[in-house]
Amino acid sequence: MKDTIVLYPALGRGHLLSMIELGKLILTHNSSFSIKILIPTPPNTTNIDTTTFGCDSSITFHHITTASPSTATLPSHLLAFDTCRRSNQNFHHLLQSISKTTNLKAIVMDFMNYSAKEVTNNLDIPTYFYYTSGASTLCVMLNCPTVPKNTENFLIQIPGLPTISSKDMPEAAVDRMIPPVFCIGPVTSAPCVEEDKNGCLSWLDSQPSQSVVLLSFGSLGRFSRNQLKEIAIGLEKSEQRFLWVVRSDSDEESLEELLPQGFLERTKEKGMVVKNWAPQAAILSHDSVGGFVTHCGWNSVLEAVCEGVPMVAFPLYAEQKLNRVVLVEEMKVALALKESKDGFVSATELGNRVKELMDSEKGKEIRERILNMKMSGVEARAQGGSSCVALNGLAELWKEEDHLTLYSPNT
Ligand code: UDP
Numbered sequence: 001m002k003d004t005i006v007l008y009p010a011l012g013r014g015h016l017l018s019m020i021e022l023g024k025l026i027l028t029h030n031s032s033f034s035i036k037i038l039i040p041t042p043p044n045t046t047n048i049d050t051t052t053f054g055c056d057s058s059i060t061f062h063h064i065t066t067a068s069p070s071t072a073t074l075p076s077h078l079l080a081f082d083t084c085r086r087s088n089q090n091f092h093h094l095l096q097s098i099s100k101t102t103n104l105k106a107i108v109m110d111f112m113n114y115s116a117k118e119v120t121n122n123l124d125i126p127t128y129f130y131y132t133s134g135a136s137t138l139c140v141m142l143n144c145p146t147v148p149k150n151t152e153n154f155l156i157q158i159p160g161l162p163t164i165s166s167k168d169m170p171e172a173a174v175d176r177m178i179p180p181v182f183c184i185g186p187v188t189s190a191p192c193v194e195e196d197k198n199g200c201l202s203w204l205d206s207q208p209s210q211s212v213v214l215l216s217f218g219s220l221g222r223f224s225r226n227q228l229k230e231i232a233i234g235l236e237k238s239e240q241r242f243l244w245v246v247r248s249d250s251d252e253e254s255l256e257e258l259l260p261q262g263f264l265e266r267t268k269e270k271g272m273v274v275k276n277w278a279p280q281a282a283i284l285s286h287d288s289v290g291g292f293v294t295h296c297g298w299n300s301v302l303e304a305v306c307e308g309v310p311m312v313a314f315p316l317y318a319e320q321k322l323n324r325v326v327l328v329e330e331m332k333v334a335l336a337l338k339e340s341k342d343g344f345v346s347a348t349e350l351g352n353r354v355k356e357l358m359d360s361e362k363g364k365e366i367r368e369r370i371l372n373m374k375m376s377g378v379e380a381r382a383q384g385g386s387s388c389v390a391l392n393g394l395a396e397l398w399k400e401e402d403h404l405t406l407y408s409p410n411t
Pocket of ligand 1: 012013014015017216217218219220221245276277278279280281296297298299300301303
């Protein structure tokens with residue numbers, strides 16, 4: 001029976017694509033494994049066309065149907081957790097049937113699928129969490145519970161309770177058992193030109209080298225009409241060429257209705273605006289693109305780093321504000337936008353930052369820095385590079401029996 005690794009991504013395109021790329025990476029270095037990717041499928045969602053991902057036959061896809069939706073309407077950022085929890089029973093059945101025909105060595109599940117750990121514990125299958133964002137934010141999460149421990153006299157305010165000193169916290173709440181961490185990546189998906197229904201790439205072909213700034217905000221990023229208008233005014237003022245993927249709170253409205261009057265006509269020589277979706281990775285790899293206004297989703301960040309495209313950070317949700325800190329202050333490959341308390345960004349601020357990125361000494365420095373980082377990414381993934389070594393170490397563990405007990409984090 002073939003040694004099999006099961007990959008269990010969380011709901012959401014970014015999570016799925018990243019997991020698929022991990023599967024491909026595992027096979028690049030260890031072709032003896034077979035990979036099974038389980039796709040959570042909540043009711044009323046269209047099935048994903050898995051034939052477009054360029055996977056070889058050692059990777060197969062299996063849908064896990066999700067039990068009927070909970071009655072509560074959940075905010076979108078909680079949907080992934082809920083979907084996983086409701087899929088546990090079917091996940092259990094699927095793992096049992098996979099184990100009958102293959103030698104199931106390990107499960108790698110998205111960290112958001114932590115509730116499925118209950119199932120793998122019951123079945124006694126070695127389980128790894130895949131963290132699809134950056135190492136820095138993982139570090140923040142792993143260290144959060146130690147904050148009270150490290151900080152003298154740390155006071156915790158909880159409504160309805162007196163102020164609690166960190167010294168009075170239960171030990172379990174500040175106990176850290178950090179698991180072994182394997183740093184793999186950068187993991188990015190291959191540019192998919194088939195998705196270019198609006199002709200973005202041929203428009204880019206007609207633009208000068210590194211002249212266009214891309215504005216794209218992930219799979220969930222959407223704006224109010226006011227914010228869209230402000231972005232449009234700022235872009236126009238910046239006088240830069242742009243390609244903007246617009247998604248709004250009101251899906252049924254046309255671009256003409258959403259954007260300031262005459263904007264599309266006035267900017268048609270310099271700009272292209274598309275609604276909802278564009279092939280972002282392919283666009284970032286195009287020579288005409290020289291800057292990227294991003295919501296700081298980690299897939300987007302990695303795509304920009306791997307193509308050497310400097311960024312303006314416009315975080316919207318999840319851990320994106322933390323990512324901004326890392327991009328701006330640590331990696332120094334992005335400019336930060338100043339926003340109001342409720343996250344609103346003015347036209348002047350957006351226009352100034354876009355101009356600064358595309359047309360200033362500081363912008364040039366950021367570009368040089370990210371080009372160096374692009375090379376570091378290539379080196380990490382090359383034979384003998386840090387990612388390759390980590391992945392090989394992991395594969396060796398999977399080939400061993402009882403590998404969880406054999407592994408010690410610092411060896
Ligand atoms: N993406 C795309 N076209 C779009 C918007 C997003 O191809 O118009 C892709 C983008 O290239 C990235 C993924 O969707 O691979 C978004 O992942 P990310 O982690 O950046 O953000 P999320 O959607 O998870 O917030």
